[in-house]
Amino acid sequence: MEMYSSVPEFRVVIDRQACRLCKRCIENCSFGALEWRDNKVKAFDDRCVACQRCVSMCPEDAIALRRMPSVMSAHPIWTENARRDVFTQSRTGAILLASTGNELHERVIFDNLLLDACQVTNPAIDPLREPIELRTYIGRKPRFVELEELGDSVRLKTELSPALRLEIPIMIAQMSYGAISLEAHEALARAAVMRGTTMGSGEGGLHKKLYPYADHIIVQVASGRFGVHPAYLKAGAAVEVKIGQGAKPGIGGHLPGTKITEEISEARMIPIGADAISPAPHHDIYSIEDLAQLVNSLKEATRYKKPVLVKIAAVHNVAAISSGICRAGADAIVIDGFRAGTGATPKVIRDNVGIPIELALASVDQRLREEGIRNETSIIASGTIRNSGDVAKAIALGADAVKIGTAALIALGCTVCKRCYTGKCAWGIATQEPELRSRLDPVEGAQRVSNLLLAWSIELKEILGAAGINSIESLRGNRDRLRGYGLDHTTLEILGVQPAGS
Amino acid sequence: MRIVADYKHYKQLNEEVFQAVQAGVAELTLEDVNGQRFIADCLTGKLKIDIYGTPGNDLGMFMDGPTVTVFGNAQDGVGNTMSSGKIIIHGDGRDILGHSMRGGKIFVHGDVGYRVGIHMKTYKSNVPIIVAGGHAGDFLGEYMAGGMIIVLGIHNSAKKSEILGDWVATGQHGGAIYVRGNVDESKLGNGASQFPLTADDEIAVKKVLKEYCQVFGLDLESVVDSEFTKIAPLSHRPYAALYTSE
Numbered sequence: 001m002e003m004y005s006s007v008p009e010f011r012v013v014i015d016r017q018a019c020r021l022c023k024r025c026i027e028n029c030s031f032g033a034l035e036w037r038d039n040k041v042k043a044f045d046d047r048c049v050a051c052q053r054c055v056s057m058c059p060e061d062a063i064a065l066r067r068m069p070s071v072m073s074a075h076p077i078w079t080e081n082a083r084r085d086v087f088t089q090s091r092t093g094a095i096l097l098a099s100t101g102n103e104l105h106e107r108v109i110f111d112n113l114l115l116d117a118c119q120v121t122n123p124a125i126d127p128l129r130e131p132i133e134l135r136t137y138i139g140r141k142p143r144f145v146e147l148e149e150l151g152d153s154v155r156l157k158t159e160l161s162p163a164l165r166l167e168i169p170i171m172i173a174q175m176s177y178g179a180i181s182l183e184a185h186e187a188l189a190r191a192a193v194m195r196g197t198t199m200g201s202g203e204g205g206l207h208k209k210l211y212p213y214a215d216h217i218i219v220q221v222a223s224g225r226f227g228v229h230p231a232y233l234k235a236g237a238a239v240e241v242k243i244g245q246g247a248k249p250g251i252g253g254h255l256p257g258t259k260i261t262e263e264i265s266e267a268r269m270i271p272i273g274a275d276a277i278s279p280a281p282h283h284d285i286y287s288i289e290d291l292a293q294l295v296n297s298l299k300e301a302t303r304y305k306k307p308v309l310v311k312i313a314a315v316h317n318v319a320a321i322s323s324g325i326c327r328a329g330a331d332a333i334v335i336d337g338f339r340a341g342t343g344a345t346p347k348v349i350r351d352n353v354g355i356p357i358e359l360a361l362a363s364v365d366q367r368l369r370e371e372g373i374r375n376e377t378s379i380i381a382s383g384t385i386r387n388s389g390d391v392a393k394a395i396a397l398g399a400d401a402v403k404i405g406t407a408a409l410i411a412l413g414c415t416v417c418k419r420c421y422t423g424k425c426a427w428g429i430a431t432q433e434p435e436l437r438s439r440l441d442p443v444e445g446a447q448r449v450s451n452l453l454l455a456w457s458i459e460l461k462e463i464l465g466a467a468g469i470n471s472i473e474s475l476r477g478n479r480d481r482l483r484g485y486g487l488d489h490t491t492l493e494i495l496g497v498q499p500a501g502s
Numbered sequence: 503m504r505i506v507a508d509y510k511h512y513k514q515l516n517e518e519v520f521q522a523v524q525a526g527v528a529e530l531t532l533e534d535v536n537g538q539r540f541i542a543d544c545l546t547g548k549l550k551i552d553i554y555g556t557p558g559n560d561l562g563m564f565m566d567g568p569t570v571t572v573f574g575n576a577q578d579g580v581g582n583t584m585s586s587g588k589i590i591i592h593g594d595g596r597d598i599l600g601h602s603m604r605g606g607k608i609f610v611h612g613d614v615g616y617r618v619g620i621h622m623k624t625y626k627s628n629v630p631i632i633v634a635g636g637h638a639g640d641f642l643g644e645y646m647a648g649g650m651i652i653v654l655g656i657h658n659s660a661k662k663s664e665i666l667g668d669w670v671a672t673g674q675h676g677g678a679i680y681v682r683g684n685v686d687e688s689k690l691g692n693g694a695s696q697f698p699l700t701a702d703d704e705i706a707v708k709k710v711l712k713e714y715c716q717v718f719g720l721d722l723e724s725v726v727d728s729e730f731t732k733i734a735p736l737s738h739r740p741y742a743a744l745y746t747s748e
Binding site for chain 1: 512513516520539540543544546559560563564566578579582583585598601602604617620621623624625628644645647648673675676738739740741742743744745746747
């Protein structure tokens with residue numbers, strides 16, 4: 001049967017006069033979109049993902065990528081993407097796989113929130129001349145502090161819970177070795193060390209090369225329990241239980257056997273070539289009481305020396321669930337919003353399940369305050385933190401810190417071509433192929449991620465200084481320093497934010 | 503060294519065990535254990551721990567090396583995510599025994615509960631093994647990715663007429679379950695099927711059962727003198743055709 005085959009998304013335009021036939025573009029294209037035919041570079045538009053690798057590597061700037069000039073007839077509801085998806089599924093009868101974050105909902109509430117600054121009545125602070133504190137402690141804080149006088153000295157009588165000390169309120173998110181390359185993992189770990197923050201192991205265990213950085217790594221325990229053993233738990237700065245993630249709330253994960261190389265099999269402790277299947281739930285957690293049991297087992301395992309975090313996707317009942325998680329003994333709750341990125345997820349889940357991080361964060365912070373247990377746990381927000389403005393707004397909405405995933409990968413060279421699931425990342429990030437991996441230098445990559453974190457830290461200080469605040473602690477949950485612009489009444493009410501001008 | 507658990511909180515009991523191990527004690531006897539959780543959690547090395555009474559949930563969780571013997575019944579989560587070592591239960595085990603276990607052995611004299619051996623996995627020489635002398639509840643070996651489970655049905659304290667519950671080995675993609683006797687096909691979940699034992703299977707099963715019989719003082723010949731059924735996955739990549747992108 002003749003079927004219309006969908007129009008390629010991009011057109012590779014090669015300037016034949018400028019091209020000096022060096023074939024560098026062909027060597028660099030990991031998607032097979034460029035081939036050597038009849039003594040010239042031939043482009044196969046349907047394979048191009050616009051990852052920009054060839055454009056960057058061409059010494060003559062002879063390649064340009066354009067959106068395909070040939071268009072389908074326009075329809076406001078049956079968009080090209082909607083039609084493409086139906087074509088694909090009618091051919092294959094399979095679940096559509098996607099990478100990166102939600103593409104269906106373009107609106108980001110952070111963009112409708114405005115920060116405050118001082119004018120006349122209270123002085124702004126110049127961060128270049130006065131100290132501004134960004135240091136953040138993640139973990140349970142005591143309700144009150146008891147001191148004991150011992151002759152001339154004073155001793156802290158209250159027993160403190162273990163806490164993570166972060167020099168900046170920005171952490172690097174959980175991305176597994178397997179989803180990303182060892183080089184990417186190492187670059188992120190090095191960057192975390194350089195900036196005094198943490199990165200996450202993801203659920204794929206920890207390669208032995210990463211152990212030297214483990215005091216800046218939060219080791220994850222997910223439903224598949226891949227690579228979880230005593231040395232791993234004891235090595236990390238903290239342990240994070242992953243219940244869910246923003247890009248795929250409520251579902252498990254399948255790392256295809258084709259991606260289980262020898263090194264990945266070692267870190268995950270599973271056979272080469274077999275699918276690594278993470279069940280949707282933890283089968284030892286069917287209730288808050290069961291979660292408490294896992295949290296306590298991890299505290300026992302690490303002899304009460306490390307904070308235990310619990311990560312959930314932002315879903316409808318996130319506030320009530322978070323209250324339960326707090327009462328289950330979690331030292332921090334990580335809330336991952338519905339725009340969060342991923343290496344691979346069913347598209348229908350990515351685009352349709354979960355709620356925005358801004359609303360989830362505000363409602364969790366509010367709920368824990370109302371119940372008088374906000375001090376019992378820290379809140380970490382993630383899922384599209386794109387710049388320092390988003391960081392400041394998330395903190396003002398109630399977060400103790402934020403986590404960044406996609407932003408850190410972009411710092412490593414990711415161009416958001418959204419093909420992580422293919423394992424062919426031309427920039428050496430979401431791939432396990434040795435030739436592609438060698439394109440990413442972990443030391444240089446770490447420097448770039450570190451630069452990004454440094455830049456955001458300086459900007460955060462500018463934001464705080466402008467607001468006349470000299471410590472990030474004073475911005476935390478300080479929604480009075482936010483105003484909503486173009487937001488409806490109900491949204492503002494949930495955010496606990498006044499409209500601009502009021 | 504002897505520690506009386508009595509009504510101590512698990513935190514205190516486990517701290518005492520931890521301190522003893524830190525001090526170099528290699529053999530411990532815990533008496534009057536009353537449901538204290540997380541005993542032997544994350545302990546490593548060649549330790550011998552005897553438990554009298556009923557240990558609580560997650561006995562031997564994350565454990566890597568010790569031999570724990572329970573003279574009584576155990577509760578849920580025995581050997582949860584354990585790496586290596588041995589857990590011997592002279593009574594019954596309960597739910598999620600051997601959850602995500604990646605090595606070592608769990609020998610149970612009697613019955614085991616629901617969701618036993620879920621997501622067990624093998625890595626090189628680490629092959630987790632569970633043997634239950636009695637009945638096993640529903641969802642045995644769900645998501646099983648490696649290792650060996652043997653269910654004998656000979657010490658059936660629950661007086662169940664069948665050796666296995668329902669939904670056995672749903673989503674299994676590695677490892678094998680051996681059952682003494684016949685298994686009705688309707689007991690199996692998606693992804694698993696019954697196979698005849700190969701000569702290698704018979705050797706492997708007999709080797710494990712020899713050790714099991716020694717532990718509990720049973721006659722090996724009368725235990726192996728029966729038909730065994732093997733339940734194994736149809737594919738190591740059950741979801742290979744589940745996804746598409748373009």
